[in-house]
Amino acid sequence: MPRTLFSALALTTVLAGTAVAQEGEYLDYPETATVDQVDTYQTPDGTEEVADPYRWLEDSVRTNPDVAAWVAAQNEVTNAYLETLPGRTAIEDRLTELWNYERFDTPEEDGGRYFYSRNDGLQNQSVYYVQDGLDGQPRALIDPNAWAEDGTRALAGTAPSPDGSMVAYLVADGGSDWRTIHVIDVDTGEVIDDRIEWAKFTGVSWAADGTGFYYSRYPAPDEGAEFTSLNMNQAVYFHTVGTPQSDDVMIMSDPDNPELGWGATVSEDGDFLVLTSWTGTDGNGTYVLSLTEPNAQPIEIFEGFGNNHTYITNVGSRFLFQTDLDAPNGRVVAVDVMNPETRADVIAEGETPIQDVGAVGNHLIVERLEDAKAAVSVYDLDGNLVRNVDLPGIGSVGGFGGHLDSPETFYTFASFNRPATIYRYDVETGESAVFREPDLTFDPEDYVVEQVFFESTGGAQVPMFIVRHRSVEATGAQPTLLYGYGGFGIAQLPTFDVRRLQWMEMGGVFALVNLRGGSEYGRAWHDAGRLQNKQNVFDDFINAAEELIDLGWTTPDNLAIEGRSNGGLLIGAVVNQRPDLFAAGLPTVGVMDMLRFNQFTAGRFWVDDYGSPQDPEMFEILRAYSPYHNVAEGEDYPALLILTADTDDRVVPGHSFKYAAALQAAETGPAPTVIRIETRAGHGAGTPVSKLIEETADKWAFIAFHTGLDLTNGLPQLGE
Template identity: 70%
Template sequence: MRTAFVIAASLIALAACSPEPAPEANGVNGAEVEAAPRGPSAPVYPESRASDQRDTYQSAALGEVAIADPYRWLEADVRVSDEVADWVRAQQDVTNAYLEELPGRSRIAERLTELWNYERYGLPSERGGRYFFTRNDGLQNQSVLMVQEGLDGEPRVLIDPNTWSDDGTIALAGSVASSDGSLVAYLIQEGGSDWRTIRVIDVDTGQVLDDEIRWVKFSPLSWAKDGSGFFYSRYPEPAPGEEFTSLNMDQAIYFHALGTDQSEDRLIQADPDNPEVSWRGSVSHDGRYLVINSSTGTDGNGVWILDLDAEGAEPVEIFQGFANNHSYVGNVGETFLFRTDLDAPNQRVVALELSDPSVRRDVIAQGDFPITSASHAGGHLIVQTMRDVASAVTIHDLDGALVREVELPGLGVAAGFASNPDSAETFFSFSSFNQPGALYRHEIDTGETEVFRAPELTFDPDDYVVSQVFFESTGAVQVPMFIVHHRDVTPDGARPTLLFGYGGFNIPMRPGFDVRRLQWMEMGGVFALANIRGGSEYGRDWHDGGRLAEKQNVFDDFINAAEHLIETGWTSPANLAIEGRSNGGLLVGAVSNQRPDLFAAGLPGVGVMDMLRFNQFTAGRFWVSDYGSPQDPAMFDVLYAYSPLHNIPEGQGYPATLITTADTDDRVVPGHSFKFAAALQAADTGEAPTLIRIETSAGHGAGTPVSKLIEETADKWAFIAWHTGLAIE
């Protein structure tokens, strides 16, 4: 039975920005009625010291300009600076006191724990007749790596990261089995950091070998064909105290031979004269070649191929420069298949010969919708496409002729379809907003599909309605948006609604399952996902339409999505909350600044908030390809115009804001959120609270224990429920 969560009409009428408790209601002629729940008291913020720091930039419009940065000191690592550590503790005390007074917070956590308690599986991979996959029994902080002998074998635990720490903050961040399935190299992540440590385990004995590789980040793992070792990428060891803040430069590819010390690893590819270039290598399916990718940012890569069987061979350049994106699909001998957006904004699959890689022929031509993935499996090509954001999958022969379309369970997201070129099977997952991921096994020759693993659910997916709408935005562009809700919820102009967006880095927002969103809908809220420009929902043109000088389109799209929800009768500004993470946190900060009248509450998570200094820390320099450089006078003007930290409006009401970050986030360093919180609290933005929730021993998101995810979600949902008028029984 669905837990009873209802929308209380008495709370809908509350001013969305007021943190004060609702007055007690009195009945007619003195009759007593139930009082509205009391909420938290207005927070008293800790003092944030303001310095006289100023920096000089070059503006294309204004020439030399000096920009104040009074909270520069908050960029320091909390582990190094006592002053920042004291500030964090003071902020947490204020935030915790406010959150503890929110109605329904403990009930949200309790119900979310119930909903989260279902089996979840990762996609299996087959090596040497063994199947490797991850499993979570429901509430395990970290998923466990399983192995089974053959399709009918009994799964057994190979690696259980839940035994590595008491609080679940050490995670298994990936694993790759050798071609014969006898060894598994795996990545260890501590405290949510992007840094990884590589270890190796013997599958038969369960013994962890002595091999240990450190300072690995943004790296694939790829075994040599004979299992003698593996290729990986690493950075130089950072200086003490700078592990979580210093720029990531001088990445290189190495080969590690099993049984040797990391100091003996063989350097494969590096470019000391260009330390900003990143390098990653993966062994081809036949084991003969190393496919090398290079990049300087998040958009565009070069490709080389190194013949591992030819002694003294030099890499052959396949795709030059960083203007386009290319992904290895497979090869038959010296004929290679790549997925590329070169001369194809929606991507295509091309074939080329290693002897003359400049000659390329289309195998799968670009179509009306973007290709998102292609794999060489079972002597076929399996091509995944986004059709108006939802998944479609087709199977072709190696000449590109269509064999069949794979029948999917509905409107949602398919993932997987990787396999070996000579394998008869492949696996994929499928999920939707109202359906958790199930795993399927697909026979490539026959087209038969069967369930491999599927979770038992604690809710009925048919209780939820998934619809897709389109609205007009800047430049008369039609933007899609998914709207999802419980069947009992209908438009009434005042539905508490959560609008989510991202809009960047060529990353699409897909209609997949998230148990946290399901709970918001079970509570009576509406969830909307806007597929705004900056992602890849409609290929490279969609991405280009929301980056660099076109970034304002992203914010316009999101604002227009909110206005569409209001105009079509779903909600109102007093009942509308917005959420985004990372680049999406930037989105929430920017649109809150630009249209504070449009939103009741905002949840900017691990956001990029200082657009003038983002490229000074860890991976931030990679983002110049999407944002542009603040050292470029023309892009300075663009960045400064929307930077959340520098455009906080004063003298008007601002949405209630709960900023979330983590102390070990070395992707978007927490200084972004610290400075934004200090600036918001110091500004005249009205009575709505500005709070910052700082998770400990956590990072940008990956590897966060389930227990911490539940706690954070309970805090966020209780916060926006109170400020959008959603009452919780």
């Protein structure tokens, strides 16, 4: 039927005909206007015209009242539908109980003080604490819960000064990637007047004398374009504490190459600044700048953007870097910055990929992945193996930060059925001791963690974790949730998520598949799932679904799928390619328009993984799987709950808006296609606990209803 653009004044009319459906009935969606927008792209054989009828939905909710009205109309339909689903309130109540446990982050020691975050259970945001010495009395230093009544202002990063007297901290508002930097006096708890705006994709690194710090920021965007415009001309600055931002000194920029991003880290001894340059998400250049020599110029250590290099530590001019240059699984090399062409392996490439390397107590702590599971080893600074770190089982680790002159470090261990426990580790003795361990309202032993392997396209052996309550068996038709990501070299590991635990507590099976495109098997695994190989990711996910069916866990009528961001793209693509294989889908903050993703905010960085739609060869590949452009008219689709947020300036919500509009306008069968649009939230980081609980209750009620998990009489009591 014809679509006409509506304004906020027409909202009541649009909603007047809305009816909430049960299974097998059709929803009456809001009308969505179309526009006569056609773009021309270059192909290997000439040109191709591509219609984009929902282009107007790319505008920001904050600046376009018609988009705001469309969002309100869609949320009205979605909320009314979700309210009809059985078990939603019970899920929210039980999840609130499960979430209510004490959580800590790994401590950081500076100047004899220990800094860490703690959440007492249901606080919307974790509180930042400090204590003097290991046995000192903790005191709250920064409490983000006091910043906004709805909990949507978040602490997005902290950096104590070397002597522990000050902390620079980053604030995120409403889920945006933009950061404001402040400084607090640790002794008095007073916030200093310093305020730095328009920082993004940055850390904070203090000068050795504590007079100030290095950070990265962009020029202020045009008014009204803060959440959509491309991020260009990033530069590194030095800020002296107690001075206005206008006095900050620019350290590194490249106006001739505005697409370059820059980061800066002060070396272990404080004598050098390690600068990294990047144009996307894969590969960086590396420079070292002396901070002690007047008028020093940066020394190039690694050129170009074809490989990834990370500074580990240095002793004088001998620098150690983690790199995948000539080593797809990674290695540690020593470089003399006075003669950067001179370099030698300290830890050679091995059979399993290196994920991270820390330098503590004159040792190197190397985290590797063995079939997507954590393994940790300790070496001396010359690369001699000292010992392996004993871990409690199948899981993931984090932490291992510290100082080169101190043997003390902290790390976390977690798994699908175990929240993070924090350990204090003595590098000299090899002893681990529990530092913080949560009290739980469930028994981890009630849950079983297994790993299977299956064959995918090209003969690849792909691992998948399957997790469930011990009482759940493979009866052939268990409600099952399959999660995947598959991109940007990001490994999907056995981590704890209380939301997934509740799905399993209700009787659902949870599966996580380690798709190509991640880094589970090093750079080669990443390369096998990007650019012209992106279809491998979708094939892996489809084959994972079929493996779950072949193993007797589920059927297409009982299988739900979920992915976030690049994983949202995954869900959109596989639903288009195999709508018959799934009962329900949760595409969340997804990249859905593969022909325009590089036109907004950070989207241009993703060309490393996706390729550019302006490249004729890549255009054909992107056009072939773009979720927005490949809705299969006339096919019965699974039930879809699309999720996004109005302040997402990483993957702008227009991706999901346009995708939802295209699906609702097509003939895709009786299953609902609804979109849930969170307000004052972004890509996910810093989302208040209260909003996470509400969102999860909506998601689990939705997929439970559509996968046959019966909640009409309340939540199942397994094992009783």
